[in-house]
Amino acid sequence: MLPLHESITYGPVASRRLGRSLGVNLLPPCRKVCTFNCPYCQYGWSAQTRRGVTRPAEAWPSVALVVKAVAARLRHAVAQRERIDRLTVAGHGEPTLHPDFTEIVGGLTAVRDELMPALPLAVLSNASTAGVSEIRETLARFDERYMKLDAGDAATLRSMNGTRLSIESLIEGLSEVRGMVIQAMFVKDRSGRIDNTGDLAVANWTSALRRISPLAVHLYTIDRAPAWPYLQPVSAARLGEIGHLVELAGIPMQVFCTTGWPGSPGISPKQM
Numbered sequence: 001m002l003p004l005h006e007s008i009t010y011g012p013v014a015s016r017r018l019g020r021s022l023g024v025n026l027l028p029p030c031r032k033v034c035t036f037n038c039p040y041c042q043y044g045w046s047a048q049t050r051r052g053v054t055r056p057a058e059a060w061p062s063v064a065l066v067v068k069a070v071a072a073r074l075r076h077a078v079a080q081r082e083r084i085d086r087l088t089v090a091g092h093g094e095p096t097l098h099p100d101f102t103e104i105v106g107g108l109t110a111v112r113d114e115l116m117p118a119l120p121l122a123v124l125s126n127a128s129t130a131g132v133s134e135i136r137e138t139l140a141r142f143d144e145r146y147m148k149l150d151a152g153d154a155a156t157l158r159s160m161n162g163t164r165l166s167i168e169s170l171i172e173g174l175s176e177v178r179g180m181v182i183q184a185m186f187v188k189d190r191s192g193r194i195d196n197t198g199d200l201a202v203a204n205w206t207s208a209l210r211r212i213s214p215l216a217v218h219l220y221t222i223d224r225a226p227a228w229p230y231l232q233p234v235s236a237a238r239l240g241e242i243g244h245l246v247e248l249a250g251i252p253m254q255v256f257c258t259t260g261w262p263g264s265p266g267i268s269p270k271q272m
């Protein structure tokens, strides 16, 4: 598993999807906060799963602190002529849970425009807050939105993401987000209790994709030790089959396979 971030900025992280991605962590330092509790999470299990549970507000980095840290890091990059391909809001949890998410995105947009105007601002979200109109309006201010969807039915959502959020509300929220890429993790465990790679689970998932109509879908499997140690990566062949079904639904897709974790089947160079 990865250690939790101590600072607001991290990287740039080498990513085939995002290039050299400078990460922005809006979560409390060294404290994972997420509405999901995915068994494949590279940051371990979520101890707190409800919005606002980590208040008081001082647990979260302030708007001023985030903007100051990102501005300093971008100034350094400009001075050093460092290549950065994306400024990506992600971190060890769900970034849209920050109580001042909208204000922070406004501040990040301003410093990006001032210091590196050509740098795309991206966000990685688990989509659990996509049903909130204010969050959707803020997501629309990003240049790129990467939203998670691993399941198309209630049972698979529960086992893959450890949430009591209804699959219907998740799909409805995502359907309201325009211009996004869906990122989907495929895994199974040895017992078969956790598995979103079977024909029925995939059929339900592709059906949800048709309703959501994303710009594209990115498919991948685990490349680091997960929270639940019995998970297994999915073969490149199965990911390719699932990707083909996405294409049949008329949606562009890309498969990302990795060798970063010893449990990986060793498919292609590390991507994420």
Ligand code: SF4
Pocket (backbone or CB within 6 Å): 034, 035, 036, 037, 038, 040, 041, 042, 043, 046, 092, 093, 094, 126
């Ligand atoms: S949504 Fe992301 S941060 Fe949250 S538990 Fe799942 S993998 Fe971890």
